[in-house]
Amino acid sequence: MNSTxxxxxxxxxxxxxxxxxxxxxxxxxxxxxxxxxxxxxGPSGSGKTTLLNCICGIDAPQGGIVTIAGQVIDYNDEHARTLLRRKKIGQVFQFFNLIPTLTVAENVGLPLLIDRDIRHKDGKRVNEMLTLVGMSERRDHLPFQLSGGEMQLVSIARALVHGPDLLLADEPTGNVNPQVGRSIMRILRDTARREGSGVLMVTHSPEHAAWADRVCFLKEGIIASELVHKGQADAPAPIYARLLALGI
Ligand SMILES: Nc1ncnc2c1ncn2[C@@H]1O[C@H](COP(=O)(O)OP(=O)(O)OP(=O)(O)O)[C@@H](O)[C@H]1O
Ligand SMILES: [Mg+2]
Known part of the structure; x- marks a missing residue:
């Protein structure tokens, strides 16, 4: 069993x-x-985004303990939270959050630049990430020149560029077509397998949840139910059944 x-x-x-x-x-x-x-x-408004915001330290809970890679988040220490977010967490947002005036390559390299990471210098790491998500040809485009699916792929490259321990993704497939949705799921799953990163993803789609090792159902403020699914991407039926049983 892997460690927490x-x-x-x-x-x-x-x-x-x-x-x-x-x-x-x-x-x-x-x-x-x-x-x-x-x-x-979980249903709309059940607190999925709130949960992710507490984990990444954007928001502070009133109680409880969150530990990432052995480090307990100190919600009273803004600086420590920022460093933790920069170094250990990658985030994919539902609406991409790309910077409109920067090119694709510049957007992807931004976390390295902000963190003064030496890998920003030669651009190799950015190229690797662009290849990973299939966006190398678009490296000099500005975000407005991309489709929604392409923007999401770029935002995934940006979330992974610094090699985070934990990837948080809030409905990463909410605005993309089914084919891009599957590519995104494959990238997230392969990152977990290859890098040993933890991936926590919010989704409304049983097809996409089926890629996960485990599905957690958030209802009435707690994880009301869990399904060990072992990444059987072609078998979403048990997830539909559980949603129905829970009235979600
Ligand atoms: N800043 C805030 N002030 C007051 N209430 C808030 C605030 N942020 C979130 N909420 C409330 O907390 C609840 C959970 O919101 P949250 O955005 O976490 O839901 P969600 O599960 O992500 O929903 P969705 O699936 O629609 O994205 C909602 O009822 C929302 O109105
Ligand atoms: Mg949400």
Missing amino acids: LLGIDALVKGYRLGQQFIEVLCGLSLHVAQGEMVAIM
């Missing part, structure tokens, strides 16, 4: 609305091992 890469224990996160405190995550626990790909599914 991401540990989430008893996470509590809510939002204050006037006098009221609305709890979104109610003591949620979840673990991801090295080299494991885990999918999270």
Whole structure:
């Protein structure tokens, strides 16, 4: 059994609305091992993005402990959180978040530049990543010259360029056609296998969740159910069945 890469224990996160405190995550626990790909599914508004934001330190929970690669996140230390995010985490957002004035290659190289990573110098690492996602031909394009699927592939190259321990992906296939969706799933799964990274992906699609080793169902603030699926990409039926059983 691989060792735990991401540990989430008893996470509590809510939002204050006037006098009221609305709890979104109610003591949620979840673990991801090295080299494991885990999918999270759950209704809209169930707290999937909130969970990812707490893991990457953009948002601070009111309770619980999050550990990444052996390091406990200190939510009171903004600087430490930023460093952790830069060095250990790669993020894929639903709406790409590419910088419109930078070329594809510049966007992909940005995490290395910001982190003063020596691999930024010769551009080799960026080229490798562009090849990995099949975007080498587009390296000098600006984001507006790309299709939605191409933008998502570029944002995946950017998320992986620094070799993160943990990849967080929020609906990475939400805006792409089925063929690109499958390419993205293959890249995420191969990254987990090859690099031993942990991959935590939010998706509404049982077809895409079927690529994961494990599917976790988020409902009413906790992981209400789990399915060990072992990456059987051609067998989404048990995932549909579980969603139905849970009323998701
Ligand atoms: N900054 C905020 N202030 C108040 N409430 C918030 C805030 N951010 C999120 N929420 C609430 O928390 C709940 C969970 O939101 P979240 O975005 O995590 O859901 P989600 O599961 O990612 O949904 P979707 O599948 O639609 O992306 C929602 O009810 C949302 O309104
Ligand atoms: Mg969301």
